[in-house]
Amino acid sequence: MQKVKTFTLVLATLMLTSCVSKKEIIYFQNDQIDQSKFTNSYKTVFKPDDLLQITISALDIEAVKPFNLPAVSYATTTSSVIGTPRQQLYLVDRQGFIDFPVLGRVKIGGLTRQEAINLLIKKLDPDYVKNPTIIIRISNFSVTILGDVQNPGTYTIPNERITILQAVGLAGDLNISGIRTIQVKREENGRIKTYDVDLRSNNLFTSPVYYLQQNDIIYVAPNEAKSQSASANQNTGLFISIAGLLISIITLIAR
Template sequence: MKLFTLQRPSCLAYLSIVVLMMLVSSCKTKKDIVYFQNVKDFETIVDTDMFEPKFKVNDIVSIYVSTYNLEATKPFNLVKNTGSTGQEIDYLIDSEGNIDYPVLGKIKLIGLTVEEAKQLIKEKLSKDYLKDPVINIRILNFRITVSGEVNAPGVYSVSGERITILEALGLAGDLTIKGRRDNVLVVRDFAGTKTYTRVDLTSRELFNSPVYYLTQNDFIYVEPNNSAISGASGDSRIGTIISITSFILTTALIFVTRN
């Protein structure tokens, strides 16, 4: 007398459920990975953001003054000797937001845009020293950091005066398939105050975000999605699933053969 009988359909049904669970757990939908899903065909989005970066503490600034009288500008374009050539001196914005500029002394730049800083220095020079000076200013340490689930995390220097979050992610090789696209974090520091802003790359509302244009030394973090978190032990899980599946198949074959 047999205590129980395992029928072929029940074994196959059980095995099918296990395989189905494996497929569902590893499945990713289009909604998880496609950017700007709510943008319509031929839709026009007008960029009304006249964003300009503002100077921060610890910014390194290059300032060059020119006029028709080159001799008169020399006191304002100091150079340091580096062998046979001279290199222009850069200026560090100190903890109080100032630079120490030749002749003019302390100039507060923190919170100003490049254009505002140009106008400020031009006014100071025109008042007592130079006629119709032209001021060129550049931020030399404009860089951003991209970390987390991107293909090439790192610190990236920016040659211009502004960069979008999309361009920054492009520099980092874009998000990996395991990166969460709907909750990207941007950490921004200004005068010791940090702000934390999250953006959704799958929505067109990204273009209206205050962090769509990045500022110098912004930090971007792409957190892992659920599949990445569960995949932290993925190899062992896959091995376990394979072992269980093999066991079920072997057991099913044994019982089917006996019956």
């Protein structure tokens, strides 16, 4: 009988130690936030492989036409336009340049939106267009959420502004087995930099990656229990049967 009690105690201990405490899963625990580090300002910085939609307008409609070229497709046999023309998109190459009508190669990479607008205004006014108004949008702004979440994948963000919490929400939140300290991988100066963000801490609001940039990758690692269960092989059922048999044998011996 003593052996049965000992075995039961060991089994109960293992079950308790496998449980996850609330502190490991609850978001926004009571850490003090340095309000001087918290800001709602956000700046888009253009990067290689961005597809930019650049619209230039002015009072002189004819003057801006060469800078607002439509992208069209032509039939190979009749040379007629296929489909509805749409505005031309400009790809930022690996050196940060775009090929812009009339102006040629213009370096946009590494600039914020306002810096890029100011640069184009300087190149256009007054030689080509007087007092131009310029709008620049990223048409392929997206973030990727991978790992232990409900709906991993790549998400396109139309308004180019998303927080790390909103991205987690898009993915359906972390699974209960997801580790709350997550990683954000971001390309900076041609290299991938990794940031750790603890969702359990209010200090996440002061993280440099609280506002995500285009092409950021969020990775949520599974906890140890899930990792171990995923590595179990096809013999798991056999092991469970053997364990059950051993328990029965111990019970019979103890009687």
